[in-house]
Amino acid sequence: MAGYFRLQYHRLIRTLKDLGINPYLGIVFSALIFILLSNELFRRISYFQYIYQLIALIVVLQAGKVGRNEFLKNIYTVINYQKIRLLENLTLASPFVIVLFYKGFYLCALVTLCFSLLVLWYNKVGRSVFVIPSPFFRRPFEFSIGFRKYYWALILIYAVTLIALLVGNFNLAIFAYVSLLLVCMSFYATAEPVYYVWIHAQNPNVFLKEKMITAMLYSLYISLPLCVLLIGFFPLHVLIILSVTLCGFFYVLLGVIAKYANYPNQTSLIQIIAMAIGLVFPPFLLLLIPYFYKKSTQKLNAYLK
């Protein structure tokens, strides 16, 4: 069993090395960023402890993915399998539990801990026979898959926006609106296997343009009702709403082309940092998007003629 955790440690080190990061520095920095970010979010957002608990639960549930659990069950005895799952869940939950405890949310910390133990017996994450109907089936695959994976986030965002509209909180409504477009952007976060690019009988420019048109069209489908509601409830802020819409669509475009900027590898660390700067400082996107577009066409040239 110790061998299993040693192997996971080696895998983590290798992943960080592949990202071009010194693994030990990477671990220290990750811990620091986690603490600082947690602290900042607790400071800025009221009742953040409940969202924090939800995040912890989502993280812990990742260990319950069906494929890896079938593999573990197959190679370990029942007792050792349960020990591994217990240790994994506790390891994943512990950073959140510690922060909650440190912040004085003792009950939340205890609930998070109990949750991480309760989901020990839930190992069917990721496989479902029930097919969620997707309105994006005509142009697969990012939006149809993303919609099925994150429909709950979209429902949550719509619910938060409606509450914000009813109580007249413009800032919360606009925050939810941006979050919606960021969710659309996240549909393009992972690069697909080469085969799924290779099948296209298009040159890189046409391929990217088609992807961008699809992304824009489907983002519009998802965000238009919110945009109309926002303008309807806050007509005096129409310019801000339209500016945020434009900015959000640029985020989605960035997501599409950044996916291929280091293809077939995932987006590099430097590219991720550049994207983060673009998200915080949108005018930078005007430089970043053409740059990523050029990089993407160069990378796609190897697979598309």
Next chain:
Amino acid sequence: MINIQSLCKSYGKHKVLYNINLIFKKGEVNGIVGENGAGKSTLFKCMAGLESFEGSIAYTGNILKNVTGYLPTELFFFSKMTGYEYLQLLCNARDIKEKNLYTSNIFDLPLNEYAENYSTGMKKKLALTGLLIQKNEVFILDEPFNGVDIHSNIIIQEIILKLKELKKIVVMSSHIFSTLNQSCDHLHYLKDGTIKSSVIKGEFELIENEMKGSSIGNKLVELMD
């Protein structure tokens, strides 16, 4: 016609393919056989344009990769994607305006279910259906019979013969000589990265005999002891 000349492929210092010269004509089915790790899949990837290589692959007609249907040994399907959406994706990729993909469902697959939940054989059938819908000119089939049941095995053989009739170029690999005997016109034996021999239909037994390796002898007993 596909004309492969002096094809070489290396991964760093490790040579996988060396001086491959092959010709694949329209309306012919070519089989590539070889032990595990001989380089069959690498050769197929080079042909498909998925791997860079030295040498040349010439094709008379369109850009080869844009009219090639490649069935890899290990299939990958996205999670939360239905069989129908997979076929739609393949159609979109080649700008094929197929109105009703259900009519193309020759294997009676449950197209409204997630492809990731399909059995191994069903996944293979879905991938194969996708290649057929694309109306490709060249078919590269890496182990098309792996994991499929007897009935589907027969259907795949029928499909290959139909493709031959339609003057398509079919290149396939298999470890099952009976299927190669029924489907192929030519058989090429790939060993250690080079074509060791090529034979025509009726002479496949020569390669089969050549391929029969030495037994594992006492190694199994020693391992289990």
